Amino acid sequence: MKLELTLEQLQTLVHCVHWGTWVANATKLAEDRVAEVDALRQLVYRAAHQQGMASVIEFDQDNELYLLEEAYEETLQTTVDEYDEEIAWDFLATELARRDWVQKNPGKARKTDSAASQEQVSGILREKERWEKEWEDWGVERLRVVH
Secondary structure, X not given: OOOOOOHHHHHHHHHHHHHHHHHHHOOOOHHHOOHHHHHHHHHHHHHHHHOOXXXXXXXXXXXXXXXXXXXXXXXXXXXXXXXXXXXXXXXXXXXXXXXXXXHHOOOHHHOOOHXXXXXXXXXXHHHHHHHHHHHHHHOOXXXXXXX
16 A cells, blocks of 8 residues: 655644554553554654654664654644543543432432333533633632542
8 A cells, every 4th residue: 555645744644643653552651552552653754754753753773763852742742732631521420410419319320111211311421511610710729529
């Protein structure tokens, strides 16, 4: 297969491969990494290095790997950091909303029919909106853990 890309498209592909590799492997130990993802990253980085992106993709001769230049990688990491922060807030709001709805509706939380399920989803979404408003207005300023 032959893929023809402009330099701009190749740069976008490098970004996507970086982000995809991050999602697939960032939390894994070396032996648990998704090898196919790492191999594809090397293929794309090598092509990008050869096709005009040598200033931002380096070849590490000691490890025989193509790597993003550190400052360039940091610019891409900003997108990952923004995503991680958004997901963390969303996850926290969802979990607190679920907890709050169950505490307010102990008998309904155990029912499994579709009407109860729809009521639960709607209730959790309302609670989540309340938590999202809290984060928007106050951040964690008013959040407390009670022992």
